[in-house]
Amino acid sequence: MLVDGKWMENWKPVQKADEKGRFVRQVSSFRNWITPDGAPGPTGEGGFAAEAGRYRLYVALICPWASRALIVRKLKGLDALIPVTVVNPVLSDQGWIFGGYSGADEDPLSGARYMHEIYTRADARFTGRATVPVLWDMKRDVMVNNESADIVRMLDTAFEHLAPSDLRLYPDDLAAEIDALNRCIYDLLNNGVYKAGFASSQMAYDEAVEGVFAMLDELEERLTGDYLFGDRLTETDIRAFVTLIRFDAAYHGIFKTNLRQIADYPRLSAYMARILALPGVAGTVNMDHITRGYYSIKALNPTGIRPVGPKHIRALFDAGN
Ligand SMILES: N[C@@H](CCC(=O)N[C@@H](CS)C(=O)NCC(=O)O)C(=O)O
Structure with a gap:
């Protein structure tokens, strides 16, 4: 994981355990929302208006959390609006890595080798695990959100004016x-x-x-x-x-x-x-x-x-x- 922006140790699968040996998943830390007009969403800051080609979704196809964001992007017809980068399915000693496997992409934005570089690009002093999915703002060059539950919800509504859809995955x-x-x-x-x-x-x-x-x-x-x-x-x-x-x-x-x-x-x-x-x-x-x-x-x-x-x-x- 990253501590204060530095990769500290070889990657280990167990993020955290409680005193009884139960696996504990890290809480996501970038929680801004894309909204139709850039108004703030339920958490984080505003300034992320829905625009075609502005945002990129980083995913691993092994990962169920990333996949739920990917599926919603498809079902809502957002493929042409939000490009995707797929990491290598095999975790390296430094976490997710780009390229080097059939169906895995290089990082098109910064030529990063590891996903953790995307995190330090967002926050040079980031502490935590470099998880996928990540939604990246290519205009402001910042991370919008790394919590798939949020990403699923914003993709359900934020792009409605650009890609109208009858499907509503979280109806009132x-x-x-x-x-x-x-x-x-x-x-x-x-x-x-x-x-x-x-x-x-x-x-x-x-x-x-x-x-x-x-x-x-x-x-x-x-x-x-x-x-x-x-x-x-x-x-x-x-x-x-x-x-x-x-x-x-x-x-x-x-x-x-x-x-x-x-x-x-x-x-x-x-x-x-x-x-x-x-x-x-x-x-x-x-x-x-x-x-x-x-x-x-x-x-x-x-x-x-x-x-x-x-x-x-x-x-x-x-x-x-
Ligand atoms: N809360 C996150 C969890 C994402 C998550 O845990 N992703 C895993 C892959 S399935 C990951 O990237 N793990 C890398 C690591 O822990 O270093 C979400 O749902 O978006």
Whole structure:
């Protein structure tokens, strides 16, 4: 991680643990919002008006948080307005690195080698982990935001005048329910799999795995319609999807969340396939980056060997995902 703008030590996957060995994720620190006219958003400062070609999204295709921003960019038809840079799926000793892998880009802005250079460009004395996604303002040359939950929300509304869309992923009438379900899905499932994978005590692992499968069971029960809120696709579906699509291919093995697979849940499997079939979504899912990335986490898999299965995941590879 960076301390006072300097890279301090070799990259380690566990960001922080509590006294019982539970994985603790870092809180994001750049929290400005793009808005239609540059007025301040719910957090941070103003001055970030929606403009075509002004902002760049840095992502890793292995990363579920980055992927949710990427999916929303697609679904809202913002590809032409917001260019994307994809990092190498394999974390280096200095965190995310640019280029050097099929489907990974060089940094087009500053020719940076590591993602942490993007952070020190934003704040020369930055302390923390250099995470993706990052939304960068190429006009002011500053970081707008590095929290995917915020990025998802601003992409839902800020560019409406430039790219009109009927899709509203966080509609007012569902806001409270979306927030409540997001909280459970984040804690037990999205971050729950990481808590299982990076637990440093049996107790922390057991607790996390119990939460993961309790949440999956609950979602399976709930899914009587096409989406979690009936027939309307919302950001909650995108949040669930990014973990479901990685589950059998990566988490079930590398994070040991192996009580069941998504393939064992009929409704969740159909739901995942439904979202994958939405226009543009399949293009954001890169099974090679996902499996290569997770299975190269040295602390969990020192040899870096990628498993050949499970078999049903091969179909996703073969479909070009
Ligand atoms: N709160 C952030 C979390 C992002 C995050 O943890 N990203 C991981 C990849 S999945 C990362 O970049 N980790 C690099 C590191 O911790 O050094 C968000 O949702 O945007």
